[in-house]
Amino acid sequence: MKFSRALAVAMTLSLLLALRAADGLPQRELDAARDACARLAALLANGLAKSLAEDGPGYALEICSHQAPAVTAFASKESGMEIRRTSLRVRNPKNAPDDWERSVLEQFETRRAAGEPVESLEQSEVVPGEGGLRVLRYMKAIPTQAMCLQCHGSEPAPDVVQALPGLYPGDKAVGFYEGDIRGAFSVRKALAELAPSASAPGTTPKTSSAKVPEAPAAAPSTQPPR
Numbered sequence: 021m022k023f024s025r026a027l028a029v030a031m032t033l034s035l036l037l038a039l040r041a042a043d044g045l046p047q048r049e050l051d052a053a054r055d056a057c058a059r060l061a062a063l064l065a066n067g068l069a070k071s072l073a074e075d076g077p078g079y080a081l082e083i084c085s086h087q088a089p090a091v092t093a094f095a096s097k098e099s100g101m102e103i104r105r106t107s108l109r110v111r112n113p114k115n116a117p118d119d120w121e122r123s124v125l126e127q128f129e130t131r132r133a134a135g136e137p138v139e140s141l142e143q144s145e146v147v148p149g150e151g152g153l154r155v156l157r158y159m160k161a162i163p164t165q166a167m168c169l170q171c172h173g174s175e176p177a178p179d180v181v182q183a184l185p186g187l188y189p190g191d192k193a194v195g196f197y198e199g200d201i202r203g204a205f206s207v208r209k210a211l212a213e214l215a216p217s218a219s220a221p222g223t224t225p226k227t228s229s230a231k232v233p234e235a236p237a238a239a240p241s242t243q244p245p246r
């Protein structure tokens with residue numbers, strides 16, 4: 021009974037892995053991208069909660085404007101992946117989405133409207149990058165929580181309202197409600213290997229030219245066969 025269940029699990033897993041391989045997504049890098057986003061989310065949330073409690077929203081806003089980019093840069097360095105935050109309505113223009121990010125953010129809005137929970141919205145794709153390299157792109161939606169409303173809600177805290185125009189003259193990141201998609205984490209990771217060109221006729225994978233060491237000529241074995 022136990023064995024057959026283990027077998028079923030193993031078969032499901034290998035099927036899932038095969039599907040992953042078939043859509044060209046590198047599972048290890050994808051898992052690392054997910055981990056990096058989760059770690060960054062935790063770092064940002066901890067810093068924010070502490071700052072809101074100790075300094076109040078107005079001062080926290082100033083801290084946030086320095087710390088969020090610094091923490092995000094730290095997360096990139098630590099994970100060895102390019103990781104950033106973006107949104108369809110940004111506070112900091114440096115966080116504006118590129119074309120791929122914009123289309124994914126729009127797709128997240130559609131999926132949310134169709135009833136998908138914001139917490140589980142993610143999207144990944146391998147795209148061509150510079151120098152013939154492939155690049156893994158991954159995005160994970162960031163839900164708006166109650167704590168965010170002091171700085172991103174429809175009625176931000178009074179000292180936030182006062183400080184915002186000076187810090188972010190073109191701010192578009194207010195007017196959100198709890199449960200809205202505030203934005204997303206976005207990861208880019210250049211993949212070491214070149215795209216497998218199985219579908220291109222007449223090309224041989226580079227690795228096949230590497231000499232495969234020959235199996236040692238059947239050495240007389242002293243071990244009994246198992």
Ligand code: HEC
Pocket residue numbers: 065068072077078080081082084085088089105106107109110111112113115162163164165167168169170171172193202203204
């Ligand atoms: C104390 C004020 C404050 C609070 C509270 C706050 N933010 Fe922000 N948020 C900011 C500032 C300032 C920026 C711009 C920082 C930067 O340059 O990345 C920002 C930027 C962002 C961005 C990047 C996109 C953009 O608009 O530039 C996202 C995503 C984001 N916040 C999500 C959240 C979420 C989710 C919460 C709640 C968990 C939250 N914020 C709570 C102040 C705040």
